Amino acid sequence: MIEYGHFALALAFAVALVQGTVPLWGAARGDVLAMRLAPQAAIVQFLLLLFAFATLMHAYIVNDFSVVNVFENSSTLKPLFYKITGVWGNHEGSLVLWVLILALFGAAVAVFGRHLPQRFLARVLAVQGLIGVGFLSFMLFTSNAFLRMDPPPLEGQGLNPLLQDPGIALHPPMLYLGYVGFSTAYSFAMAALLEGRVDPSWARWLRPWVLAAWLFLTLGIAFGSWWAYYELGWGGWWFWDPVENASFMPWLAGTALLHSAIVLEKRNTLKNWTILLAILTFALSLLGTFLVRSGVLTSVHAFATDPARGVYILALLVIAVGGSLLVYAWRAPAMQGGAAFAPISREGALVLNNLLLATACATVLLGTLYPLILEALTGDKISVGPPFFNRTFLPLMVPLMVVLPVGAMMAWKRGDVLGVLQRLKAAVAATLAVIGGYLALVDPRALGAALGFGVAAWVMVGALVEYAERIALFRVPLARSWQRFKGLPRSATAMMLAHLGLGVIILGITGSSAGQVERILVMQAGDTVELAGYQVRFEGVEEVRGPNYVAQRGGFTVFADGRVEAVIHSEKRFYLIERQTTTEAGIKSGILRDLYFVLGDQSGEGWTVRLYYNPLVFWIWGGAGLMAIGGMISLTDRRLRVGAPKPASSRRGLATQGAV
């Protein structure tokens, strides 16, 4: 069975080769038949890879341990769900998923992009095909998941227990849909450079793809951090770990791209910058793939023991990024900038947004790569910890958040800051009240926390005020407002939700980092301890059995004002096949606070336990969810429907609406 999959993979490679070359030639020569080949090849390539992926999944489900990849990463004891998700829980399998998603986006462009000019579509799909060639050859030659072993063993080695979890099971597909989704932005940018023409309609074609990728990446990062929060048992949700940074950098660049594409669409300016951002966003996705997949992060030795992989993927990175930047340097000067604008204007604010996001992204990049570069150059081994990122990234985010609500209400071309502040007076008042109230009532010395809450209020109320003004809430009768609400473009609602979500995230981050209470102590059964106003009683430890593990389960009863507030179980699991221990933190989530208890080791009569009180932490993921919902709503906007034609009448309608 698996041989069919292997064969399909090789066929897909051949199809990708054709897709990456013939349509390019056709587009240059004006050969219609050659150009028409592109969408067909893209769809065939996707179907072949889907089949290959299905055969691999089949091998996992039926426990075919004669397949090396299945033997190394699965076992008969594993529940079915984790057999399926285990397909992408390892290096080779995750690459199969990577190329499958790449081909999925190629096929989606082919299907939804039928209305695009034929030459342009052919070029987009050809570039998409070339990326496919790079990664398919990488798999076939260095990381093949479809190999057999002889003799087949009776039992597999199992999957890292940390990965046997619903959060991490869904994290890679989401993340890859985001990462790889930016390949479309890259292909659109390369095609535009080859055409030598960038205009507002290009930005309109690009936008849904960027939006979709951004939406999935947002969800993927949120899933990943949620998983880290409840599975690792460290009480935190973001560690500025290189692997996390690898996914965060494309997100920052992609967010900048989303905003600059708006300027290009509405005002026909920032052309070169938008193209460059599209290239860089995907370059950062590739860099992330390189960092995670080459092994340089886990160990320099892992890289050294299998140099073929690291060198191959590094070469791919150099060709993709270097090649596209060469084309950029060659073609970009030909594209003249569009309409001028005053520094104080919506364009100006969005440019500032882009500059700040790009700078922030650069500091994250520096902090991530610095240890690698320093070790390569001097041999010194250092690590760059979270304080570095907190001290560089956060100060750059503050001006961005301050400008955000103002910029969102500014007029195109020439804006009026005082007028906007006048309209934002509710947000200004809310911000000052929050900062003053926090300092006066909660903690007069916690200036940082007060400012954090203030910024959160500013962004949230700012987003709501902007929206209320659009529908003239409370200024006209409610029925009139309702009419205006129904007439609003969906992208306006989307923008409000995304910005609101950002404010909510800031609220969650500030609350959980400023208000976290941590207690580490040894408790015996029956002991009661106080934690942030709660009484926590330790009920002792019992042994329980799971499908493929045994666990020690500690029970806690939480009292508030003498009443039982929650019963929480924390486990320490020992996985039998993998011979590994994992911690399952016991978490009682709430909209105001999480109680987060970790069972440690036995020490004497008692057990070491770590108890956390994490206020408002829920809202970090709640905010990310709001952002994602915003992205989805924007995707359904009629004007932005993927690949929609652009009748002249709707274009005129756009210009008068002036909405984003």
Added chain:
Amino acid sequence: MKHLRKRQRAMLLAVALLLVGGATALVLAALGESISFFVTPSEIAQGQIDPEKRFRIGGLVREGSVERRPDGTVRFIVTDTVNEVQVVYRGVLPDLFREGQGVVALGTLDESGVFRASEVLAKHDERYMPREVVDALEQAGVWKDGAEEQR
């Protein structure tokens, strides 16, 4: 119009330069304080460690050295098989922490030569040794390259 565009470009350049300058200043200020060097037990034994500075040590947890106190602190010895360091840590040890296994700890050295760890790390993936541990053992001459390739 031309004049406006020129001014626009100058403004943009000024803002960009300001940002790059500000970011550079932030980075330089932060780097000085938030990077931690990696030190092996043998390097500590040679005694050129600044007691104020936070750094990381790596090595193996010596068999039989783990001692849990009722107050929740853990004491253990980290060795590169040539020299040893006594480590004190208060908290829950990572899941992969085991006697005879590799470990990395972040903290400071006190006057009596005891390493006070604020963090004890073990990597997510048990297949690999933490690279600092490999480096420590390599420097002590007991690690051969490629030995971790036994999976």
